[in-house]
Amino acid sequence: MKISDITRAIEEVAPLYLQEEWDNAGLQVGDVGQEATGTLLCVDVTEAIVDEAVGRGINLIVSHHPLLFRGLKRITPATATERIVAKALKHDIAIYAAHTNMDSARGGVSWATGRMVGLTNMRTLVPQQGRLMKMAVYVPLASRDAVCEALWAAGAGMIGDYDRCAYMVDGNGTYRPLAGAHPAIGVVGSDHVEAETRVEVVFPVGICANVVRAMLAAHPYEEPAFDLVKLENRVATAGLGVIGELETPMTGIDYIAKVKAALGIGAIPYAGDARRMVKRVALCGGAGAEFAGVAIAEGADVYMCGDLKYHDFTTHSDRILMANIGHYESEQCTKGIFYDIIKKKFPNFATYYAEQDKNPISYG
Secondary structure (H helix, E strand, O other), X not given: OEHHHHHHHHHHHOOHHHOOOOOOOEEEEOOOOOEOOOEEEEOOOOHHHHHHHHHHOOOEEEEOOOOOOXXXXXXXXXXXXXXXHHHHHHOOOEEEEOOHHHHHOOOOHHHHHHHHOOEEEEXXXXXXXXXXXXXXXXXXXXXXXXXXXXXXXXXXXXXXXXXXXXXEEEEEEEEOOOOOOOOOOOOOOOOEEEEEEEEEEEEEHHHHHHHHHHHHHHOOOOOOOEEEEEEOOEEEEEEEEEEEEEEEEEEHHHHHHHHHHHHOOOOOOEEOOOOOEEEEEEEEOOOOHHHHHHHHHOOOOEEEXXXXXXXXXXXXXXXXXXXXXXXXXXHOOHHHHHHHHXXXXXXXXXXXXXOOOOOOOOOO
């Protein structure tokens, strides 16, 4: 089995096109074409984790946070990042990250953390928007099914929990092949009328090139007519954060105690009236202070994320209970997500939680 088999399995759950524009998810270091000897899972890649991989004879590290956000101008012992890259290359260790693509994937980071803190009936808090395309292509009736199959195989036609979705309407297409053309149907120099179907499908912007390529390969025409339109629709199944409900309402202070126990947190800073009953909960793994207003608009009783500042508390705590559950603590679940993905696909493959993966922040 190759390292690419592992990374492909992760991307089936969290495609790279889901990541934010500023992010750098995906392969960070190494060659995914080499045989995989094992996987080490972590939140952040450190020198100690690379040493652990070397000691275990493992050549793939999968992390949540990317090691590289910006290009390196040199690789020297001057910084931890440069030392990590140099050591990984020396020992043929590949480093791969699934960051905001895993944050935005359905069932990803916030969903896993939500389950840990007792949420049910979860849905995406901030759905992605402007990430869809629509293709309309005109196909001769005899080739309609073949073209549709090619589009669906390329990933088009997914809408929520439905696949192979398309809108079709029959009509007539007209054209006249000119000198130099090689028409699949019709004669050079003569007008032609062909019964055609207009096929419309939607798909993520990130796979547009693959969808167009698949359509062109399956379409019988030398010059197929098709349109591409970017949509502003929201994608309810992809986005950041979740909002859900507790099966049994409780006071805010009792719920904070429950979250502390569930996530192994020694202390949770919070602001707002913790005596009020909590039923609806919104959270975002990692950073997410900017979504507090969305949580309020959605009727949440409490909003939790990993990076709240003083003025985030003071701005919103008169309307909602605000709780800072820690960046690492809110994303530690990623190791379990990676483990489940890999073990489901490759049950006998050596996969370990990194023993050296630790919260870089200590509490006094």
